Amino acid sequence: MKDPKKILVTGGAGYIGGHTIADLMANGFDIISVDDLSRGSMRMLHGIEKITGRKVKNYKVDLCNLEDTEAIFTENPGIAGIIHFAAYKSVPESVREPLKYFRNNINSLVNVLQCARENNINHFVFSSSCSVYGNAEKLPVSEDAPQREAESPYARTKQMGENICKDFSVPTRKFNVTLLRYFNPVGAHPSAMIGELQLIPENLVPVITQTAIGKRKDMQIFGNDYPTRDGTCVRDYIHVMDIANAHTKALQYMISEKNTERCEVFNLGSGNGVTVLELINAFEKVSGQKLNYKVGARRPGDVVEVYANNDKARKILGWEAKYSLDEMMDTAWRWELEMKKEMEAAKLN
Numbered sequence: 001m002k003d004p005k006k007i008l009v010t011g012g013a014g015y016i017g018g019h020t021i022a023d024l025m026a027n028g029f030d031i032i033s034v035d036d037l038s039r040g041s042m043r044m045l046h047g048i049e050k051i052t053g054r055k056v057k058n059y060k061v062d063l064c065n066l067e068d069t070e071a072i073f074t075e076n077p078g079i080a081g082i083i084h085f086a087a088y089k090s091v092p093e094s095v096r097e098p099l100k101y102f103r104n105n106i107n108s109l110v111n112v113l114q115c116a117r118e119n120n121i122n123h124f125v126f127s128s129s130c131s132v133y134g135n136a137e138k139l140p141v142s143e144d145a146p147q148r149e150a151e152s153p154y155a156r157t158k159q160m161g162e163n164i165c166k167d168f169s170v171p172t173r174k175f176n177v178t179l180l181r182y183f184n185p186v187g188a189h190p191s192a193m194i195g196e197l198q199l200i201p202e203n204l205v206p207v208i209t210q211t212a213i214g215k216r217k218d219m220q221i222f223g224n225d226y227p228t229r230d231g232t233c234v235r236d237y238i239h240v241m242d243i244a245n246a247h248t249k250a251l252q253y254m255i256s257e258k259n260t261e262r263c264e265v266f267n268l269g270s271g272n273g274v275t276v277l278e279l280i281n282a283f284e285k286v287s288g289q290k291l292n293y294k295v296g297a298r299r300p301g302d303v304v305e306v307y308a309n310n311d312k313a314r315k316i317l318g319w320e321a322k323y324s325l326d327e328m329m330d331t332a333w334r335w336e337l338e339m340k341k342e343m344e345a346a347k348l349n
């Protein structure tokens with residue numbers, strides 16, 4: 001017997017997985033997390049417990065091991081849906097180690113899909129990325145934009161993952177899948193109890209907050225000679241809690257059988273293009289911290305400009321991107337301050 005509130009989240013100890021669990025629990029769902037903690041951290045699940053007052057069970061299992069993965073489903077009958085976040089996601093690392101990315105990101109997805117079929121679980125949300133668009137010709141980019149050549153093995157695994165989900169959700173099988181293409185998730189839960197945990201981040205916003213708090217002595221802007229309004233790259237930054245809520249809405253949409261197709265794809269972006277300099281200025285304004293940055297060479301593989309057309313998710317899922325750029329910077333900064341406070345408290349004990 002399915003429990004419509006029982007959801008399995010893979011990668012639940014990660015940045016987006018953890019924030020999504022917080023939103024799912026706030027909306028009455030009961031969560032089982034599966035995370036091998038190779039990238040995620042129990043700190044995330046402990047933070048969720050502080051926010052919700054409820055413990056989240058995590059299975060420390062490598063999803064590339066089919067037997068161990070199947071055992072989780074045997075122990076937890078009645079799961080109504082799965083959200084699959086678990087994957088490696090560093091673009092530069094994927095360029096250095098493509099086979100590691102193909103093995104991990106593809107094998108884990110195939111195993112989870114096989115468990116869904118074996119346990120008659122018919123609602124599946126796949127964590128995808130705007131990186132499937134590459135350098136889109138038309139902006140803002142819509143879901144029907146052609147998939148361009150992947151800029152990295154990481155992006156390739158997202159394109160392959162989407163196609164595997166599409167092939168598996170043929171009409172004859174009752175299996176429903178929603179592909180969510182994230183633009184640039186940033187920020188942290190307003191409580192500052194959870195946020196992005198990256199010791200040596202590559203993404204812009206954690207690099208900014210670590211520079212501002214003194215964990216790094218400076219940072220670089222990777223190129224200011226692009227054909228954009230101020231020469232720096234344009235991205236669609238979206239608050240991680242807006243991304244989280246879209247997963248809740250996608251599950252509710254499928255479980256209530258409102259979906260008209262077996263496989264549907266949605267862009268998750270604010271719809272606003274923001275340059276690197278504009279984001280830095282917003283951070284300095286909100287935090288009151290002057291950032292020590294230099295302009296350096298372009299970063300290979302960077303897309304010049306990309307931002308979302310988010311009409312489809314707004315109209316069909318009833319989803320809104322509620323957080324402003326200032327709120328993204330404020331929550332990111334408050335999370336960095338909270339981590340510093342915890343480190344200092346730990347030194348005293």
Ligand code: WQD
Nearest residue numbers: 091129131183184202203204205207220221222233299302
């Ligand atoms: C944003 C902009 C950099 C760091 C990544 C992943 C993508 C997706 C979203 C998962 C770029 C510039 C950055 C720095 C800088 N992830 N920058 N100095 O590359 O747009 O996308 O996150 O789905 O797959 O690639 O994000 O934050 O790395 O870069 O100037 O120290 O900031 O050049 O223009 P990106 P990012």
